[in-house]
Amino acid sequence: MLVFDLREGDIHNHFFRRGSVAAHVLTRSGASPRLIVAFPAGNMGIAAWFDNAAARAELSVEGGLSGVEQADGMRGVSALLTSTAPALRVRRLLLGSVRTIRDVGRDGEVPAWLHSAVEVGDTPRGASIAARRTTRDGEHHLELRVEALDGTTATLGAGGHIELTAGPKGLRVRVTALSDEPPLTPVPVGEIVTERAGDDARQRQALAFLTYREKLLAGSWRFLTYFGRDTLLAVRMLLPVLEPAVVEAGLGSVLDRLSPTGEVAHEEAIGELAALLHLEAGRTEGLREPVYDYKMIDDDFLLAPLAAEYLLGTAAGRERAAAFLARRTPGGETYAEALARNVALVLRLATPFAETRDVKALIALKEGERVGEWRDSEEGLGYGRIPFNVNVALVPAALHASARLLASPLLGADAEGAGRAERLARAWKSAGAFFRVELPEDEARRRVSAYAESLGLDPAPALSSLSGTLSFPAIALDGEGEPIPVMHSDDSFVLLFTDPPPEALEEIAGRLLRPFPAGLRTPVGVLVANPALAPDPALRGLFTAAHYHGTVTWSWQQAMLAAGLSRQLARADLPPRAREALERAKGALWEVIHATREARTWELWSFALEDGRYKLVPFGAERAHHDESNAVQLWSTVYLAVHP
Template sequence: MSTLLAASCVSGAPHGEAPSAPPDPELLAFELHEGRIRNHFFRRGHIAAHVLATSGVSPRLIVAFPAGNMGIAVWFDALPAPVELSVEGALSGVERPGGMRGVSARLASTAPALRVHRLVLGSIRTVREVGRDAELPAWLRSDVQAGASAGGASIAVRRTTRDGEHHIELLIEPEGGTTATLEPDGRIALTAGPGGVRVRVTALSDEPPLTPVPLDEIVTERAADDPRQRQALAFLAYREKLLAGSWRFLTYFGRDTLLAVRMLLPVLEPAVVEAGIGSVLDRLSATGEVAHEEAIGEYAALLHLAAGRTGALREPVYDYKMIDDDFLLAPLAAEYLLGSAPGRERAAAFLSRRTPGGDTYAQALARNVSLVLRLAAPFAETGDPRALIALKAGASVGEWRDSEEGLAYGRIPYNVNAALVPAALRASARLLASPLLGADGEGAGRAERFARAWKDAGVYFRVELPEREAKRRVAAYAASLGLDAAPALASLSGTLSFPAVALDGEGRPLPIMHSDDSFVLLFTEPPPGALEEIAGRLLRPFPAGLRTPVGILVANPAFAPDPALWRLFTSSHYHGTVAWSWQQAMLAAGLDRQLGRGDLPARARDALERARRALWEVIQASREARTRELWSWAVEEGRYRLVPFGAERTHHDESNAVQLWSTVYLAVRP
C-alpha cells in the first residue's frame, strides 16, 4: 500500500493587494508493508518521522526522526500467540512551542493486553545497540509519569539527552475503553477495551530539523514514473545530506551516498548531486579519507563523554574505518564534474565552496586524490600481491559486506582491488589533468601508470574447479539445504572459474561466489572472456550460480570445501544467501554500460544480453521489495518465496523499509 500527498504552491498576491498566506509546507505521507512490519512515513516542513509497528508474538513500535538521528522504541512482552499491532488512519504532525515536534498516531492491537517489556528514548544508534534485551545503562532510563487525558489515565515518558541540551518524549493516551496503567515496577500496561487495545501515541523531539528537498526538485523528467521510489528517495533527501536508510541508518553514510548518487546521476537534479558529493567532501579526514558514518546528536555526546571531553559535546564524530569509500569519491566526482552538462558547467562554482574546516571543495577533493595515489603506489610499483589494499589493522570490516562474516573473515576484498582502485586511479588521472585540480600533467601521468598496473589485480582472486569437483560440491551443498540440485548441475559444463570474495591474511582466495561483479561491470572494462563468465554467474541457477526466482543472491558458498564456511552464508545472514536491491540495480546498470561498448565480439554481447534479460526477470519478480535494503527467501513445495529480512527470529539483523541506494531504479530501467 502506498499513498502520496503533496501541497500545491500558492503564488504571491498582485501588486496593491494584501499578501496571501504563505503556502503550506509540502506533505509527504506514504506506507510500506513488509510481512508483519507496517511502515508509515511522514514529512512536512520541520517534521519528519518514520513510524513502524511490528505484529507477531513480540510486538514492537518504533518512531525514528531524521533530526538528530533520534528515536523511540517500545518492545512489548512476548505473547503466547501472534497479535496484530498497527497504526489506524494517517499520521498527523505535531509542533509545540519551545521546539518540540513530531507525530501522533492511533495505535491498535488485537491483544487483550500489552505490557511494555522495554522502552528506549534516545539515539537510533543507541536503540540499535541496546535492542530488546541488552543491559540498559542507568543514564538511558526515562522519567515515566501517569496523568490524565480525555480517554482516562495517560502515561508520559520523557528524557533529557545525556548532554542536557535536548529532549525526547512519548505520550500514551488510551481510547475506546482501553486503560493505561503504570505498574509498581514502573512498567506500562495497556488493557484492551471492547474493541481491543486503542491508544493515541505522540512522539516528540526538539533536535534541530533537517531541510527537506521538495519532491519536484529531486529528479528530472527523465526519471522513471515510479511513485514508491520517488517517495522513498524524497524521505531520505535533505539539503544538508542524503540519509542512508530508515529506520536503522537515518543519517549520513559515505559509501551509500556515493554509490546511490553515481547510479542516480542521469536523473538527479544538480543541487541534489552536489548535496551528496558536498556532504562527503565536508566530512573528509585531514588525509582525504571518506567518512563512513557520522555520530551526531546524543550519540556524539556519548562518545565525547566516554573520551573524557566536557566541551562541544555535539561536535559530530566520524568513522573512517572503511576502505572502499575512499575509492568511490574520485569516480563520481570525475563523472559529474568532467562529464556532460550541467555538472561541467557548475564545476568551478561547486569546487569553490568551502568545507566546515575552511578548505575549498577543490582542496578537499585533491586530498582524496592524493590518498588514492598513495595507497595504490605499493602494488603499482612492485606488483606484489601482498601490497594489495587490505582491511585496516585491527578492523574486521572495511567495505559494504561489513558484517563480521561478510568476507568469510577475509582481509583483502575483491571489489576494492579489482574494481574500485583501478577506477579511482583512472578518475584521478582525469581530475588531475583538468584545470579543476590545477592541470597537473605529471600527477595525471602517474595516476595513469598506476591504473595500468592495477588493471589485472583481479587475477589473484581467481578460483578454478574442474567440472566434476564443481558438481560434487554443488550436489553436497544443495543436499544440505534440501534443494533439488538437478537444474544447477545441468547448468555446469567445463572448468568453473570465479573470483573469490576476498583473500585471507595469507593471500589465499576464499572460494565464496558473490555478486560484486556489479562493481567490475559499472567501474571497469573487463575483457570479453571475463564478461562471459560474469554472465554465466547471473544465468546459472543457485547453487551453481547466483540466480533465484526472487533475487540475485549476494553470496553463494556452494564451492567452499569446508562446510564451516557454508554456515557463515545462510539465508539468515545479513550478507549471506540473500538479495540486496541495490546490488541487482548496479548489476543492471553495469550490464548496460558494458553493452554500450563498441569493442565486444558477438559471443560476449550475446551472453550479456541473455544475462540482462534474466536479471530483469528477477528484478520484476521482486518488485514489491524494490525499496527495501535486502530480503531473504524460503522454498515451499519446490517454489521460492520472498521473505522479508528480519521477519524471522533466526535472521541475524533487520532490513530497512527504504534504503537510499535502493531508490536507484528511478535511473536504472529495463
C-alpha cells in the same frame, strides 16, 4: 507534505514529512509486537518492545500519522495505535539515539543514564502516560505520550512498566512521539529528480524521505543519517536523473567530512551519540560536534569516480564545476582542495602494489578492523582481509578518475600527476589474477549437488548449467593472500566501474545465468553470496539465508548489476559472443527484478524453500535472521535511473 506507507510481512512502516517534522513509525505484529519512531533530526528515536503475546497480536496504525509542532520546540507525530491483543505490557522502552536503540535492542543491558522518567496523568478521555528523557548532554529532549481511548486502560505496573488493557472496542491508544532536535532541511519532492526519472511513486517517495539539503540519509529506520559509501554509490547510479543541487548535496556532504589525509567518512555520530562519545573521551565542551568514522576502505576509492563523472562527464556538472569546487568545507578549505587531498590519497595507497605486484601490497582491511567495505558484517567476507571489489574494481576506477581530474583545469591541469595515475591504473590490471578460483567440472558438480541437497533443493537445474571448468573470483583473500572461495555479486562493481575483456564478461554473465547453487540466480533475486563451492563447512556456515551478507538479495546490488550490464553493452568493442552473453544475462536479471518489484525499496530480503520452491522472506522477519532490513534504503531507490 510527504506521506506514504510500506509493508514488509508483519512490519508496517509509516512515513511522514511536513515542514520541520519528519518521522518514520514502524509497528511489528506477531508474537513479539514492537513500536519504533525514528526522527531524521539528530538521528534520534523511541522504541517500545512488548512482552511476547500468548497468541499472534496485530499492532497497527489506524488512520495514518499527523504532525505535531509545539510552542516549546517539541515536534513529531501522533497516531492512533490499535491491537488485537487483550492486553500489552511494554517490556522495554528506550528514548535515545537510533544507534543506541540498535545496540541495546530488546535484550541488551540498559545503562542507567538511558532510563526515562514515566508519569501517569488524566485526560478527558481517560488515563495517559508520558515517558520523558533529557539527552545526556542536557541540551535536548524526547517524549512519548500514550493516551488511552474508547475504554482502554493505561497503567504503570510492577517495575514501572506501561500496561495497556483493551476496552469494549479493543485496545486503542493515541501515541505521540516528540523531539526537539534541530530539523534538517527537506528537498521538495519535485526538486529531486528530472523528468527522465522512472515514474515509480514508491521509489520517489523513499528517495524524498531520505533527501535533505545538508546530506542524503542512508536508510530508515536503522541508518537514518549520513553514510559515505551509501551516498557515493547511490548518487553515482542516480546521476542520470538527479537534479544538480541534489548531486552536489551528496558530493558536498562527503567533501565536508573528509579526514585530514583525504579519507572519506563512513558514518557520522551526531546528536546524543556524539555527546556520549565525547563524554567517554573526557571532553566537557562541544559535546554536539560530530564524530566521524574512517574505518572503511572502499569509500576512499568511490569519491574520485563520482566527482569525475559529474564534474567532467555531465553538462550540468561542467557548467557548475567552478562554483561547486569554490565552496568551502566547515574547516575552511575549498572543495577543490578537499578533492585534491582524496586524489593524493588514492595515488599514495595504490603505489605499493603497482611497484611490487606483491599480493600483500593489495588494499586490505585496516589493522585491527574486521570490516571495511559494503559487506560490513563481521563474517561478510568470510573473515577475509583483502576484498575483491576494492582491489579489482574500485582502485583502478579511482586511478582512472584521478587521472581525468588531474588532467583537467579543475585540479590544476597537472599532466605529470595524470600520467602517473594512468600508469598506476595499468599496473592494477593484474590484481584480478590473485582472486581467481577454478574447479574441475566433476568436483564442481559434486559440491553443487551436495550443497543443494543440504538445503532441500533439487540440484538438477543447477547441474545442467555446468559445463567444463568452473571459475569465479573469490570474495576476498585472507591475510596471506589465499582466496576465500565464495562466489558473490560484486561483479557489479566490475561492470559499472571498469572495462573488462570479453572473456571476463562472458564469465560474469554465466554467474548471473546459472541457477543457484551453481550460480547466483534464484526466482526471488540474485544472491550476494553463494558458498556452495567452498570445501570448508565452517565457511559455508557463514553465508546462510539468515546472514546479513549470506545467500540473500540486496536490492541495490541487482540495480548496479543492471546498470553495469547496460554500460558494458554500450561499448563498441565487444565481439558478438560476449554481447550475446551479456544480453541473456540482462534479460535474466530483469526477470527476477520484476518478480520482486514490491521489495525494490527494501534494503535486502531472504528466501525460504517450501516444497522445493522459493519464497521471498523479508529479512528480519525470522527469529534466526542475524539482523533486520530497512524499509527504505537510499541505494535501493536507484531504479529511478536504472531501467530495463
